[in-house]
Amino acid sequence: DTGVSQDPRHKITKRGQNVTFRCDPISEHNRLYWYRQTLGQGPEFLTYFQNEAQLEKSRLLSDRFSAERPKGSFSTLEIQRTEQGDSAMYLCASSTPPGRQIATNEKLFFGSGTQLSVL
Amino acid sequence: DQQVKQNSPSLSVQEGRISILNCDYTNSMFDYFLWYKKYPAEGPTFLISISSIKDKNEDGRFTVFLNKSAKHLSLHIVPSQPGDSAVYFCAAITGKLIFGQGTTLQVKP
Numbered sequence: 720d721t722g723v724s725q726d727p728r729h730k731i732t733k734r735g736q737n738v739t740f741r742c743d744p745i746s747e748h749n750r751l752y753w754y755r756q757t758l759g760q761g762p763e764f765l766t767y768f769q770n771e772a773q774l775e776k777s778r779l780l781s782d783r784f785s786a787e788r789p790k791g792s793f794s795t796l797e798i799q800r801t802e803q804g805d806s807a808m809y810l811c812a813s814s815t816p817p818g819r820q821i822a823t824n825e826k827l828f829f830g831s832g833t834q835l836s837v838l
Numbered sequence: 839d840q841q842v843k844q845n846s847p848s849l850s851v852q853e854g855r856i857s858i859l860n861c862d863y864t865n866s867m868f869d870y871f872l873w874y875k876k877y878p879a880e881g882p883t884f885l886i887s888i889s890s891i892k893d894k895n896e897d898g899r900f901t902v903f904l905n906k907s908a909k910h911l912s913l914h915i916v917p918s919q920p921g922d923s924a925v926y927f928c929a930a931i932t933g934k935l936i937f938g939q940g941t942t943l944q945v946k947p
Contacts, residue, residue, distance in 0.1 A: 760939050829882045
């Protein structure tokens with residue numbers, strides 16, 4: 720399978736615990752995105768990387784959230800001191816735009832997501 | 839502020855008929871729009887796109903129409919099939935993809 724892979728598919732945790740998700744993009748893609756989706760809403764942008772550089776972070780990404788892409792391949796998203804409001808589907812996507820700026824015809828390829836439930 | 843809006847949470851159509859999904863946007867600077875389809879327990883998958891220099895783009899059973907003056911786009915599926923039942927998101931590109939809330943389409947056999 721050469722698509723975007725996310726692990727785990729499901730995560731149940733207690734409030735206050737830390738969680739970490741992993742995303743493996745399509746191998747030749749140099750751009751990687753994290754989105755969050757709650758019930759009844761569309762995916763909301765969190766952050767994205769161009770290779771190992773984190774180029775943009777949404778204000779949705781509080782200081783409890785940190786994302787890394789150390790070698791420009793896989794990425795991790797960590798949530799510290801989880802809150803019930805963090806319960807959502809966390810989606811990773813990758814793409815390979817021709818240049819630094821997002822091309823107007825850029826298409827993102829999404830993984831199946833990690834469903835987080837904070838009790 | 840919801841810059842991309844899909845005001846119909848759900849739509850039900852009969853197999854073989856046309857499905858029309860609507861989307862409105864607020865920012866006239868948006869110049870590229872995409873539609874994604876999402877099945878349960880899967881990530882969204884790209885369906886069709888349109889540039890603001892066009893008013894129509896067609897791909898098989900799927901056609902997207904863009905009305906820039908009204909800041910409105912629509913996705914037409916003809917003929918609709920049960921396998922089209924999914925959540926459809928419209929999205930605009932502005933440095934990143936901004937998604938609407940989604941419309942759940944149910945195609946009844």
